[in-house]
Amino acid sequence: NAGVTQTPKFRILKIGQSMTLQCAQDMNHNYMYWYRQDPGMGLKLIYYSVGAGITDKGEVPNGYNVSRSTTEDFPLRLELAAPSQTSVYFCASSYAGPPSSPLHFGNGTRLTVT
Amino acid sequence: SQKIEQNSEALNIQEGKTATLTCNYTNYSPAYLQWYRQDPGRGPVFLLLIRENEKEKRKERLKVTFDTTLKQSLFHITASQPADSATYLCALAGGNQFYFGTGTSLTVIP
Structure with a gap:
């Protein structure tokens, strides 16, 4: 099992550009999540999905979009990148939802917007 | 939403000692609390x-x-080792979300 795989590992974007952060899991997990982590701020939830075809907003969804067409994949789309979106992005999955099911994280995508 | 506070200061301890990390939360009381370890550059x-x-x-x-x-939750590592050096996060669930603390950085000095 590869677990949760995120690509790319690093990316530099110019203001106004768009990109898609890829996330794939091979554990047949129903729940998938996107978090961003900023220094001193902890992990903040951007979007989550409870299954294929179902997505919902987290705490900080503005400027992002997601889709979940398959159980395995949960891409995060940034449209019109802004410097405030400079962060480390983590994708996670879990078999069941909160509160008891532990999260399995990928190793992140470090994004810089200049 | 849930507010979670962890030791804001980094914690340095001597190898072999017990490390104690704190997680305090406000608002409602969760049914479960989770702890995670994060190494630099990793999830x-x-x-x-x-x-x-x-x-x-x-x-x-x-x-x-x-x-x-x-x-409050306390997280203890007994007989600490340099390999225990990392950032430790606590997490609580609310609705369909997990809320994370900012983490405590632990360094175990040989």
Whole structure:
């Protein structure tokens, strides 16, 4: 099992550009999540999905979009990148939802917007 | 939303000693609390889960307590080793979300 795989590992974007952060899991997990982590701020939830075809907003969804067409994949789309979106992005999955099911994280995508 | 506070200062301890990390939360009391370890450049890794009716839980050198009256969890690493150096995060669930603390950076000095 590869677990949760995120690509790319690093990316530099110019203001106004768009990109898609890829996330794939091979554990047949129903729940998938996107978090961003900023220094001193902890992990903040951007979007989550409870299954294929179902997505919902987290705490900080503005400027992002997601889709979940398959159980395995949960891409995060940034449209019109802004410097405030400079962060480390983590994708996670879990078999069941909160509160008891532990999260399995990928190793992140470090994004810089200049 | 849930507010979670962890030791804001980095914690440095001598090898072999017990490290104690604190997680305090406000608002409602969660039924479960989770602890994760995060190494530099890596995603968090799940360590332990404790339920509200479990006062204490152990896994090898790790021990977690959960005091719903104080709204606090303590995370202990006994006989600490340099390999335990990392950032430790606590997490609580609310609705369909997990809320994470900012983490405590632990350094174990040989």
